Amino acid sequence: MALRYRFRVAVVVAVVVVVAWAATIAGLPGTHAVWTGSTAATDTVSTKKVFSTTLSDNFMDWIDASSGTAGAVQQSRSAYLDGVTTNTNNVLSPTFNTAYYEEMDYTGQDLPPSVAVSNVQLTFAYAVPVAAENACFYLSAIRFSDNTDLQDHGSPASTLGCVTTTTPVTFTIPLPEITNTDTLKDSFGIRVYATNSASDKIQIDTAQVSGSLMYNNGTQSYNTFTMYEFQRQSHEPAGNATPTWALGRIDGPGAVGITAVGASAFPISASYTNTDYLEFDQTPSLTFVPPGATITSSSIALTFYETLAAGNVLCPDMMFYLSGTLTATATASGANCSSSTTAETTWTVDTTAIITTPAQADNTMLRVSAINSTSAAQLRVDYVKLTVTYSLS
Secondary structure, three states, rough: OOOOOOEEOOOOOOOOOEEOOEEEOOOOOOOEEEEEEEEEOOOEEEOOOOEEEEEEEEEEEEEOOOOOOOOOOOOOOOOOOOOOOOEOOOOOOOOOOOOOEEEEEEEOOOOOOOOOEEEEEEEEEEEEOOOOOOOEEEEEEEEOOOOEEEEOOOOOOOOOOEEEOOEEOOOOOOOOOOOOOOHHHOOOOEEEOOOOOOOOEEEEEEEEEEEEEEEOOOOOEEEHHHHHOEEEEEEEEEEOOOOOOOOOOOOOOOOOOOOOOOOOOOOOOOOOOOOOOEEEEEOOOOOOOOOOEEEEEEEEEEEEEEOOOOOEEEEEEEEEOOEEEEEEEEEOOHHEEEEOOOEOOOOOOEEEOOOOOOHHHHHHEEEEEEEOOOOOOEEEEEEEEEEEEEEOO
C-alpha cells in the first residue's frame, strides 16, 4: 500500500545473523578473513559483520485516546525496572516447594537466530507488601514448552537473596548457560521459587533478561538486547493463573489480557477524526537495529478486529511517527478492513520509503484511528509488528 507522506513510523526490529567468517581464501596464501583480511601489502578481503537479515518486534505499550483525550500509558507492570509493581496472584508459602513458583515466559522473537551471546543475565526486582516480612528466592532457567530445566540458580538451602522492605530490591543473576540466541528463542523461561515468612504475596517490579550479541567467533559485541515477559505463570498454594499482556503475542480474538481495546467506539463516518486514536509505542530505549546498520526494507503490521459485526465494516487509518514527528499515513480498504468479531485481520503496510536509518527504526510510534460503515464499533488490537531487513558492515 502506498503511503501518504505525513507519518511517524514504527518499525523496529531486525537484528542479526552474525557471521564469523573465517574461511581460507584461495589465492591469498595462508590468509583467513574475519571481517577483513589481507596478504602482504596489496590484497584485502572484507565482509559484513551481519549479512542481510529480517526480524520482527512488537509494540508492548499503548495509550487509549479513542475518546479524543489521551489516557495514561498502559504498560506491563512487571516489564520495566521503574518501581511500578504487580502482586503475585495468590499468597506464597512460608517454605519452599517445587510445586509453587512464578514463571516468566519470553518469546525471543526480536533476536536473530543462531548468534552467539555473552553476559546474559536476569534482572529481578521485588518487594514485600508489609515491612519486616521476609521473602526469599532461588530460580531455574527453563524451556517452558516441555518443562526442561536448563540450569538451577540457588536452592532452598542457598537462596539468591531475601527482601524485607516495601521498596523493591534489585538482584542481577548471571545466566552463563545461555550462549546462543537459539536457546532464548526456544520457549525460554525463568521459574522463580519464592517464599514469604508471613504467607503473604510478593510485589514484582521486573524480571527482564538482557545480554550482548556477538560476532567474530563470539569475541566482539555489536549490540545489546533486553527481553520482557509476554506471560507470567503463577503456581501458588491457593491456585494457578496465567496473566498475559494483551500485546505480547497473537492470541485473539479475546477480551482483557488478550487484546487492547479503546473505551470509546469509533464513529460511522466517511472521514477519519485523527484526534481519536489508539497509540502503540516501542519499549523504551530500544536498539533493535544497531547504529551503522544499512536498512533495505521495512513494514508494519496491525492485527485487529471490530467489536460489532452485523454487517458493519471497520476500516483503520495508520499514522506513523518517527522520533515524535508525524511522517506519513496509510488508510485501509477492502480486505484490510474488518467485518468480523470472531476473526482477526492483519493489515501490513510497506514503510521502506520512510524508515531509512537505525535511529528512525528505534524511535517509532503508531497511532490508529478508525471509521465504521453502519454501526459505531470499538477497535480491538491484538498485535502490532515492526519488521526490518538490514545488514551491518
